[in-house]
Amino acid sequence: MQITTDRDVGSVTTSKCSAPLSRRALIGGAIAGGAALALPLPAMAVGVEWRLAIRNVHTNESVDAVFARSGRFVPAGLAELNHGLRDWRTGDTIGMDRRLLALLVSLRQKLELGGNCKIDLICGYRSPQTNAKLRARGGSHSGVASQSQHMLGKATDIVVPGVSLDRLRGAALALGGGGVGYYPRDGFVHVDTGRVRHW
Template sequence: MSRRAMLGGALVGGAALALPFPAMAVGTEWRLAIRNVHNNETVDALFARNGTFLPEGLAELNHGLRDWRTGEATVMDRRLLALLVQLRDKLELSGSSKINLISGYRSPATNAALRAKGGEHTGVASQSQHMLGKATDIMVPGVTLDRLHGAALALGGGGVGYYPRDGFVHVDTGRVRHW
């Protein structure tokens, strides 16, 4: 093996190990179980192990978090996936506890339609983090929205929106803010 090939491999390997917050300890696995409330599809995916992201698990989550209206998917922000694991852990739930997904990725067409519809969707941002694969609207069975909201705020991992009338909490990896 040439020195150039070895260095290239080390750089690629190092990039694969460079994880977003929180740092992943050796022997640790990150798994997410989600259920889309609109189509009842479920995903239970192991997406990182020992500091390395697993392409198969990431692909499952990208599919599960797709725009359920159009079927379009995107590459979801790995920091968001890690934040959801952190949130579940903060709530002291098991790795197999399902997070109910109200909205994950939103295509620009879906986002524009929701903005135009108004009504309950008046809070839809024109440059939504959902369109960047950096946001989810969620609820967790057996966990009050107040508790979910408080746990998300305590993590300080990005934006947190509280929608008690609509029954969900928004979590994103944009700048830290809340509403």
């Protein structure tokens, strides 16, 4: 897949996280981020953008994409994120749950990180084949569910550079947007848009 460099579409980037947002930007972002989970996307204010920057730790690929603007999805940005969140083992993609993308934006805002701060991706979409192999392998993957939210495009396992796993977990729990799994031994936090629960 070709990754464009148009700022509105998505781009490969190597920039570091920006400084924390201003109080005004945080309040506006928190309102917009909360709206992502409670209201349909068209309720976004004019001029509001939702952007995600992710880096796959297995492939070292980075994607930085605007996926919604002024209440409308940006198809090219969604395509970039679907590719970036693909099953890196098989190359399979799925249309990721847009509520999950909004939840990740809200999580970044809750942590008071700049809009271009990359989230390190351990796992996004997981194909049924990959899920079955991980379940069969056991070990650190012994907690892999047979009907994993990853297979539905509704889950990610993530790390945020410079943010402790405890703080990341606490922010995810505070949002109440779905499931939150804490894996300190494996070094990541799981977030999904299934029912609200934690482990």
